[in-house]
Amino acid sequence: MRQPKLLPPTVQRWVEQRTGPVVAVRDASHDWHRSRVWELEVTGGARRYVKVSPPVKFFTRETRAYRQVVPALGPSRAPQLLDSRADDLALLVTAAPGAPAPGLRLTSTEWRAVHSQAGMLCARLHEAGELGPDDRAEAEGSLEAAADGAEKYLARAGGRLTGGEQQLVRDYAAQLRRVGPVPLGYIHGDNQPRNWLWSAWLALVDFERTRPAARVQDLVILTVTEWLDHPDRQEAFLQGYGRALTDAERHALRCLTALDAVNCLAWGPDNDHPEVTARGRRTLDRLMKEDQP
Structure with a gap:
């Protein structure tokens, strides 16, 4: 059983500037070493996800996709991008249903x-x-x-x-x-x-x-x-x-x-x-x- 990955403190501070205090964190990464995704519960009970991309290429692709391509799927058919931070290759998104x-x-x-x-x-x-x-x-x-x-x-x-x-x-x-x-x-x-x-x-x-x-x-x-x-x-x-x-x-x-x-x-x-x-x-x-x- 793999050890849960820890949300980097710099990323958590950045998230909290946009969401308010983070109440709970759950490692939601895929089962391979370069996957880094966390499910967050923030004040008020809302769920958010933060992802730290492995290479710059993936961060760039995903940020662009959320801004230019994903909206074509329609409401509630994908997460929405709330913010991104290039310094940490981090994306903050809403939780999609399901x-x-x-x-x-x-x-x-x-x-x-x-x-x-x-x-x-x-x-x-x-x-x-x-x-x-x-x-x-x-x-x-x-x-x-x-x-x-x-x-x-x-x-x-x-x-x-x-x-x-x-x-x-x-x-x-x-x-x-x-x-x-x-x-x-x-x-x-x-x-x-x-x-x-x-x-x-x-x-x-x-x-x-x-x-x-x-x-x-x-x-x-x-x-x-x-x-x-x-x-x-x-x-x-x-x-x-x-x-x-x-x-x-x-x-x-x-x-x-x-x-x-x-x-x-x-x-x-x-x-x-x-x-x-x-x-x-x-x-x-x-x-x-x-x-x-």
Whole structure:
């Protein structure tokens, strides 16, 4: 059992300048060492969350997302940014309604409803305004950038992949460069149930990876986890999303799952995260089997 992470005193003083005295603090970080999030109870019983981002890049992305992209989700569909402090890479946000979907004992019907609303919210996020020139350039290069990362992850994974598996990843990286035009927009970047809060409706949280990109990149984790065992949830998501994927998106998605697999096999063991490691191994085993002549 990990030790609770302590809210830095400088961050607490900054928060209290905006909220009044903090009555209680609960460590709400994800289960990895760089995640630092706290749930706060302030005077009057209101709940707030404060997050200290691991790198500057994530702080910058998340601050911008809350100001420019997240409002497109609608009221009560995400936290609201109250303030940010660049010196500490800290963000102070309101509490969104609901609880993380994985911790709830949902029925199959309820899970389909969750995925349907997730599809609807992703569509809103993906269409959150026109891309400016710089954002469009970043989005247009996002699949190429993903393909460029293959060799880095292969090097980090080392002997965790066989020679045949390494070649499969390289082949899919090469294919990803040739898929052609796909729809672009702002993606969540970590779109999965742990970042979905469910009550009477769905809310999204955690926007540190929100960026302009190929929209299909938001479906990779769901494809290799939730949807693999529950295709009805994929159907519900796409109904909420409002359209089927294009042929180019389906091809890109398969390529991206291969790159996700090697990323998981590089990151998971190095960070003592067996769930991520298992995700990568399962995907790679499936692709190797399906691609056999």
